[in-house]
Amino acid sequence: MKAASESAPDYQPLYRQIKYLITESLVSGEWRPGESIPSEMQLAQRYSVSQGTVRKAVSELADQKLLVRHQGKGTFVASHSEERTKFPFLHIRPDDGDVESLSATLLDLWRIKLDARSAAALQLEEGSSGWLIRRLVAPAGVAAVYEEIRLPGASFEGLAESVIEEHDCMLYSMYEASFDVRILYVEEKIKALPAKGEVALQLEVASGTPLLVIDRTAFTYGDHPVELRRSYCNSADHHYRNHIV
Amino acid sequence: MKAASESAPDYQPLYRQIKYLITESLVSGEWRPGESIPSEMQLAQRYSVSQGTVRKAVSELADQKLLVRHQGKGTFVASHSEERTKFPFLHIRPDDGDVESLSATLLDLWRIKLDARSAAALQLEEGSSGWLIRRLVAPAGVAAVYEEIRLPGASFEGLAESVIEEHDCMLYSMYEASFDVRILYVEEKIKALPAKGEVALQLEVASGTPLLVIDRTAFTYGDHPVELRRSYCNSADHHYRNHIV
DNA sequence: GAGTGGTCTAGACCACTCA
DNA sequence: GAGTGGTCTAGACCACTCA
Numbered sequence: 216m217k218a219a220s221e222s223a224p225d226y227q228p229l230y231r232q233i234k235y236l237i238t239e240s241l242v243s244g245e246w247r248p249g250e251s252i253p254s255e256m257q258l259a260q261r262y263s264v265s266q267g268t269v270r271k272a273v274s275e276l277a278d279q280k281l282l283v284r285h286q287g288k289g290t291f292v293a294s295h296s297e298e299r300t301k302f303p304f305l306h307i308r309p310d311d312g313d314v315e316s317l318s319a320t321l322l323d324l325w326r327i328k329l330d331a332r333s334a335a336a337l338q339l340e341e342g343s344s345g346w347l348i349r350r351l352v353a354p355a356g357v358a359a360v361y362e363e364i365r366l367p368g369a370s371f372e373g374l375a376e377s378v379i380e381e382h383d384c385m386l387y388s389m390y391e392a393s394f395d396v397r398i399l400y401v402e403e404k405i406k407a408l409p410a411k412g413e414v415a416l417q418l419e420v421a422s423g424t425p426l427l428v429i430d431r432t433a434f435t436y437g438d439h440p441v442e443l444r445r446s447y448c449n450s451a452d453h454h455y456r457n458h459i460v
Numbered sequence: 461m462k463a464a465s466e467s468a469p470d471y472q473p474l475y476r477q478i479k480y481l482i483t484e485s486l487v488s489g490e491w492r493p494g495e496s497i498p499s500e501m502q503l504a505q506r507y508s509v510s511q512g513t514v515r516k517a518v519s520e521l522a523d524q525k526l527l528v529r530h531q532g533k534g535t536f537v538a539s540h541s542e543e544r545t546k547f548p549f550l551h552i553r554p555d556d557g558d559v560e561s562l563s564a565t566l567l568d569l570w571r572i573k574l575d576a577r578s579a580a581a582l583q584l585e586e587g588s589s590g591w592l593i594r595r596l597v598a599p600a601g602v603a604a605v606y607e608e609i610r611l612p613g614a615s616f617e618g619l620a621e622s623v624i625e626e627h628d629c630m631l632y633s634m635y636e637a638s639f640d641v642r643i644l645y646v647e648e649k650i651k652a653l654p655a656k657g658e659v660a661l662q663l664e665v666a667s668g669t670p671l672l673v674i675d676r677t678a679f680t681y682g683d684h685p686v687e688l689r690r691s692y693c694n695s696a697d698h699h700y701r702n703h704i705v
Numbered sequence: 706g707a708g709t710g711g712t713c714t715a716g717a718c719c720a721c722t723c724a
Numbered sequence: 725g726a727g728t729g730g731t732c733t734a735g736a737c738c739a740c741t742c743a
Contacts, residue, residue: 226739228712254728265714270729280705286729287721304704403702406695407652407670425652425670450651457648457702459549460525471720473731499709510733515710531710532740 233262234272241281241292242436248294248391252282255290281399295387295398302352303387304401304433307448308456309354316354319384322417323349324376326368333365336432337440344368350384351417352446359453361417365443370396387433396441401433405455410447418449427455478507479517486526486537487681493539493636497527500535526644540632540643547597548632549646549678552693553701554599561599564629567662568594569621571613578610581677582685589613595629596662597691604698606662610688615641632678641686646678650700655692663694672700 246252253261258269273290276282284290295303302317309316325347334341345368352360371394382389390396410424426447433442491497503514518535521527529535540548547562554561570592579586590613597605616639627634635641655669671692678687
């Protein structure tokens with residue numbers, strides 16, 4: 216009952232081939248975020264392998280958070296829209312434990328030409344069109360984080376302030392729902408730098424105040440970068456938390 | 461062929477019970493860091509379960525990095541001594557990619573009484589005896605990180621500068637080899653703060669220079685905290701990098 | 706060639722969900 | 725009660741290591 220054995224380039228176990236086929240269906244949109252995928256038995260028939268092999272493929276995809284399993288209900292395509300966390304991937308926390316007091320406010324949205332650095336980081340030509348979103352993230356009142364977000368124009372045609380506001384400034388949920396761009400993971404580089412100019416004004420701190428400056432690149436399927444974000448964080452009452460295993 | 465079914469407190473699948481039994485043998489020191497544990501077949505016999513059930517238990521422990529599997533050789537207890545990375549868990553990187561230029565220098569070692577905060581974080585009484593290690597981490601020449609490390613006295617009886625230097629300032633490897641304390645994971649909180657006093661001197665920066673200040677708690681088996689560390693990082697030529705899934 | 710972990714199967718039964 | 729994912733078994737064969 217072998218299958219999918221069409222000239223393996225280098226050796227891949229069956230369950231990884233199945234994993235690849237499932238991923239292809241996710242990328243192509245055959246199953247969309249929030250929807251359920253076929254049951255393990257159905258997938259086993261479709262690919263002519265045992266249920267155990269499908270399970271192993273699905274388990275790896277669930278570990279990578281591309282799929283979510285619910286016993287008794289089925290397996291679903293992971294979606295930021297359904298996440299209970301308003302800001303996935305955000306590691307900034309208030310010093311007191313009050314995690315969910317954070318909310319975001321849109322400042323403005325600009326059509327821009329991407330500078331050389333940004334274009335390169337997004338694997339585009341210098342001067343390609345793009346978007347610049349500026350926003351504040353804050354617990355009631357005091358702005359703690361000022362963010363500049365750069366997006367490639369081609370993937371986000373039709374973006375507008377109203378679209379962002381409809382989604383309550385929850386960007387990754389908006390990317391997914393309105394532009395079919397699903398963020399899978401992010402890379403961050405953090406430095407401590409003095410506040411100045413516009414940033415100091417927005418965060419209402421004295422010029423020279425140390426800030427956490429976080430440069431993020433966000434990736435979608437195929438390790439393709441689709442968002443650049445620079446966050447300036449006033450760490451007087453907030454910190455960046457991390458768990459390392 | 462059921463086993464280990466002695467009055468489950470709340471329901472736990474068999475493989476988790478096996479996982480627990482294996483963990484107990486790790487904690488008790490029956491199998492020590494770097495050593496191999498019995499083969500999957502032997503464990504299956506020992507616990508009267510199938511090889512598949514043992515595999516599932518071992519897989520979770522391997523995912524948590526308590527065990528390391530080597531096809532054809534066996535399964536081994538994870539050890540910092542054998543790790544190729546000199547500083548496990550360290551996320552500070554030079555801005556240029558030159559990752560492995562980092563080395564550490566011991567400044568000094570003090571016997572101290574733990575202050576209230578530190579004692580509480582280590583789940584000890586205020587005034588308990590402890591150790592304070594101060595060191596610098598640097599790529600050739602320029603000090604980039606100044607660290608103060610606090611340890612509970614009870615777990616590190618007999619610590620001395622010579623012990624640290626024997627281990628080439630690789631602390632987690634030293635904890636394991638000399639004191640049977642294995643660090644499994646760490647929690648970090650990061651802020652941006654201005655340099656001052658002693659810290660500014662050690663890092664050779666002007667007072668007021670923004671620094672990354674990283675407060676780390678390190679845990680061993682049973683989620684028990686056994687090290688506190690405060691790292692002051694000059695992020696002029698270095699950054700803290702993070703990958704979030 | 707003996708022993709190890711890695712993959713795969715087929716089939717059983719369990720826990721959970723929902724109509 | 726039908727359907728889902730979750731656990732467990734017994735047995736086969738493969739890839740790798742080492743003497």
